[in-house]
Amino acid sequence: MSARLSSRMAGRSARLALSMARGRAQPYSMVFVLTNRCNFRCEYCDVPAAAAGEMSTDQFRAAISELAGAGMGRAAFGGGEALLRRDAIDLIEHAKSEGCFTSLNSNGWKTEPYLDRLANCLDMLVISLDGPDNVHDVVRKKRGSYERVIRVIQEAKKRGIAVATISVIGPWNETRVDEILELASTHGFWAYFQPAYVDCFAHDSGLRNGIDPAMLVRLADQLTAAIGHAPVGSSQRFFDRLRAAPNFSDCSRCTAGKYFATVMPDGLVVPCHLTTGQGPYLNGLEVGFTRAFLEMPHPKGPGCAISPYNESDLIFSLDPKAVIAAVRRAFSSPEQISAG
DSSP, X not given: OOHHHHHHHHHHHHHHHHHHHHTOOOOOEEEEEOOXXXXXXXXXXXXXXXXXXXXXXXXHHXXXXXXXXXXXXXXXXXXXXXXXXXXXXXXXXXXXXXXXXXXXXXXXXXXXXXXXXXXXTXXXXXXXXXXXXXXXHHHHTOTTHHHHHHHHXXXXXXXXXXXXXXXXXXXXXXXXXXXXXXHHHHHTOEEEEEEOBSOTTOGGGOBOTTOOHHHHHHHHHHHHHHTTTSOBOSOHHHHHHHHTTTOOSOGGGOOBTTTEEEEXXXXXXXXXXXXXXXXXXXXXXXXXXXXXXXXXXXXXXXXXXXXHHHHHHHHHTTOHHHHHHHHHHHHSOHHXXXXX
């Protein structure tokens, strides 16, 4: 990161600290869902069925610039599969030029040809990983997808791009968590885990069939025990929340909508994708993205078990365990953790 970008990030982080001290909202960490379209049809995901209107390149660029001016320090891009949009890399480059820490969520199928460009604008690549090859390919319904994921991880690491994976856990891969952690240690990436939901846009519909509190307690215990010797990305506090299933936390106290939020493909600004249906939310194209963020109704419900959202909420809530885990990720590499 250049000195200029570091200075801008430092300024926005200082602005965030002041906003938090005064109890004011600031759109510091924003997810841009570029499209709900996807080239996969995974067993547990209903996002592609919601594919509809999408903002243009210029509209996304304007949203990024406006939110950067309002204090955005982190811009994450995802889908669906974000790389189905031809302008996805252009938008990531634009966010980097605005001084943001950038990340991209991808299934890995179309990622490799873009790695040289991404090496100049991407801080974190997050790849979906459902397990070893005989699990991943079946869940993804795409033969060769596991092999391509591993190659993308290796090639991204060669180019100096930090890598993490998200594994959506259910009966199909609950017993393969140790193998995913072995892959993380071998290939040097941070591994995150979370359970699957019935409806990706409505957390109150509950978790997928076959996922019960006992399973999540086992998962939390297993991953907590692995933190000291494997590159587990999530904090112990997130695992504490998993153990409280089915009421993981409390949406009314979540910092989603106060310090982080999501811009949907059509410009709607929501606290997170799991609360999209709660509304009414404002569309940034109609009222401006900063206003849409600041006037967003607070989410409600029993909380969720989505790892990135929980970690963001815990960090912005200054939870000690989550902050320590964030520092650990910032100053330690996955290889260092695996080496003990």
